[in-house]
Amino acid sequence: MSAQRAQLSRRGFLGGSLLFVAGAAIGCSTNPTGGSSSGAKTTLNVWSHAYGEAGTQQALNRYAAAFTKANPDIAVKVTWVPGDYTAKLNASLLTDAAPDVFEHGDFTQGLARRGQVAALDEQYGSTKADFTQSNLDRVTVDGKLYGVKMIDDVMMLYYRKSVLAKAGIAPPQTFDALVAAAKALTTKKSKGLFVGNDGIGDTHILQVFSNGGQLVADGKVGFATPQAVEAVTALKRLHDDKSLLLGFTTDWWDPAAFVQGVAPMQWCGLWAMPAIEKALGDDFGILPWPAFKAGGTPVMRVGGWTSCVNAKGKNVDAAKKFVQWLWIEQTEHQKDWSESYGFHVPPRKSAAASADKLTKGAARETVVLAAKYGAQNPNTWDSASGTPFAAAAAKIVAGQGDPARLLADAAGKAQSAVDKQLT
Template sequence: MDRPFTRRGLLKGSVLFVAGAAVSACSTADPLARTSSAPAAGAPKITLTHWYHEYGEDGTQRAAMKYAADFTKANPDIAVKVSWIPGDYATKWTAAVLTADGPDVYEVNDVSPNMVKAGQVTPLDEVLGAEKADFNATVLEPYTWGGRLYAVPMIIDPMLVFYRKSLFQQAGVAVPTSFGEFAAAAKALTQGKRKGLFAGNDGIGPLNTMVPWSNGNLLIDDREIIYDDAKVVEALTGLKGLYDGKTTLQGYSTDWWDPGALITGAAAMQWVGLWAVPGMTAELGDDVDAFALPAFGPGGRAVVNMGGWVQVVNGKSRNLEAAKKYVRWLWVDNTAAQTDWSLAYGFHIPPRNSAAAQAAKLGSGPAKTVMDAVAAHGVKQPALWTPEVRQPYVDAATAIVKKGADPEKTLAAAARRSQEILDKVPAL
């Protein structure tokens, strides 16, 4: 699961870099339009198109343009057209890569077997090369099909529980080590208008998945749906108890991905991501820290959810080798750019382990706590747990937690629907 980004307009449209110079830009241009002008004499022989979704952090678009310009300076035969795609990015890239006129390089959260079968991605093992060992193996795994790797990570976004240390101290609460202690902490921290926990405006948020994970069930095992299981019943029953205890904040002005509820004191704990650390520490100083969602009970495990974005190359690109060269230059070789992209505008983990280890901003305070939690407890969403496959589960979890539906019967019926959907996904 990956956070929605706040949409703030930066420079809209596309910019084409030729020999390192921006030669065209228009704030009113169609952001999906490809360049149609033929190269002038002496111009690069190849033009790559590179799509980004519209990041919310100020400076990200300018940074993307700078990276493209720097690449062309180093590779004068290859120009790069950067396109910043506003609105529903997933719908737009999905439509664009149905034909050979789609972007050469684009970013996604997930790579499915359908994308591989359709040629919308191409293997990138040679792009990572020997440096593959320097990337987080947990992050790489969901992008590997048939023994081939189809994506290069751009940023890692861990999500876990952040809390106000002063409020814990006032309530006599210690960092919980089990779900029972977590629920008890939420109750003790609920005082007056303040709630103990904010995990989403529906009172559940990502915990519908995270709590079963913490009880040892990832809901899907390769091509088998496994959430029709006593461990998931137990986890959702525990989550229902937390919800029924009226200790979870609901209907806040922003959702779980924004740290506002923790900052204002509307909640004492909040499920949110590493990206929120700068804003929280700017407002709260050293009064904020974090912990992994604790193990539900015996046989469970603490959980940090590893989200993020990855770069893929369109298998239908007319310039496959040039596109691969660009991706390797930017997302494998250029650790300075990777660190800049992760930490100069937003706050994320650079995907190369060596770059993350050398990032001073990640070496102290809550960021260091998160880094340690990631190393010990990081879990990545299984690749086939797609929106379509998981929707019956999400509906079932909501019915169980919020409406008191029978957990065994509800999960069994939902699991059959999820399995039917999963069975239609091609095998590789």
């Protein structure tokens, strides 16, 4: 799931941290200790946000124990960070207590340009070709690799086969068809489509991509171009038709509205598929966000988390060794991480191809569609550039101003944020 949306939601779990010395778990505080009493020369502090999927914390602890068993001179402390992980991480990175290794959602260039993260080209070695190009591009700054993608969170449109079939509606392949389907499927008891409690979610971003645009291209913000304005403005049709589910008890990343029949179409993620299959069997299908119009581009959004090494830490070499061991060399751990505690796609092509749960049914279809239509936000995009765009989109769908002017003003603010990433 996109990191910026998940901090206080489905992954909002309380936790603690453990120190692993030669495979043994020892309770400790969340502050780096810089060593251990049992003889390890180095103690790594590894930060993780608090995943909501059961078993994730225990899995990270097991991986850490296995690493220390293979490298007895390096102890690993896994610090499980509840609440607003991004804010806590950013604050920590300004201090001497910053973690040696940390995961980052939606990696941005600014981390590398500020000298905060270490280049990992040597750690990739010959395995570089086994990572998807989009994930390599995400962590590349000036030709160097500054992180290793841990999971791909794929997001797509779910639809109820039986409900659409009963209404005589084909799975929508264009935005016009989606609007028409959502309107036709809206009843007194349900709405046709759920994209988020605010009625926006990621749709403004999806519309830009689906009409052949980019959020940022060659350092220039692209969501105020004529084709972007056209596509984003069209979202107002869904609101005018009152076909969107708003203010549900859970948000778009939880499949409750879909499985409870409150909305027969919902934008959600691969992580929700096991719960959907359990509730509905095979009475669901998946689609990319439709092309804005004929000749446009369908979109499967791809987010996820990236493992980074603190370039300003005291244990850079040991930290690089840990990241290389876990996220580059240990494909079995990578598959376990993606399949056993939620549902994600391993960023390594060989790991994804051999992940059993991804080889059949709707999961396999998701992997195939993501390879064809997957789109990641550029690594110059962060909350500072995304917030004004979302605010402008909210005003547009509410009819509160001229769309072109609103997006132009938002693009000016976003450009300043992008410029900061690039300097």
